[in-house]
Amino acid sequence: MDVTEDAVRDICTDAVFERGERYREEGRIHGIHRIDTTVTAVVSGSRQYDVRVDLATNGFAPWCDCPYDGPGACKHVVAVLLRCVDDPPADEGDRLDATLDGADADQLRAFLRDELATNTDLRDRFLARVGEPTSQSVDEHRTAIDRRFEETNPEYPVVFEPINFTQWFDLASEYREQERDASAATVYRALVESLDDNMERVDGAYDHFSRAFSRALDGYVDCVMTAERDADAITDAVAFLDERATSGTPLLAEHFEKAAVELREKLGEQSDE
Known part of the structure; x- marks a missing residue:
């Protein structure tokens, strides 16, 4: 994309x-770098914010860890993209490739293992990239997501600012790229459950959490349809959605009902085959 x-x-x-x-x-x-079409930078505002954009993707796939919750991209992303218009950073991809090609295999393995041992997010994405199915259950993923809600405002049971769920969406996307849709569905379902159960704590940035919920629910339904070929598995997913429609956050009930209808139609199609 230009x-x-x-x-x-x-x-x-x-x-x-x-x-x-x-x-x-x-x-x-500050610290703007480009590897292939991915540009990363740090932008100073009320604090330092990390920004990432993809120059080859329609819409640039912007990401920033700031609390902006308005329509479209934030000012930090815009600043980085405008910098790319005026003075695009040099592509460091060839330099990185040359360094990797010249690296000692044992040293590279030791470095990667040390990083994977301490960075759980990186470890999960690495295992997903090399074709490993998730070893974490819905409850285990959910515990980590729930912790984000608790850490955001530990003194009060209210969430005022957006929470960054990127690591779980990125992990699910990694599984989907490896055609491991059942593993991706596990991550999406954890997001759906946590967002549903914590939505009543939200007292600000509601649009942010609603968009995250819709994205997770859509991802879950898509993965169930793709990954689960037997009727019992889809039936279990429908039962989960039906249960959430009646016991979960009232404002989200309609979303669960629509998702259940979509899976029921898929189940009917399989019965006709």
């Missing part, structure tokens, strides 16, 4: 574009 001002304007509001433009002009972008 990185132009018009393309950047398409992914944000006019107000955010102006703020991002001002951030770029004020020199708030």
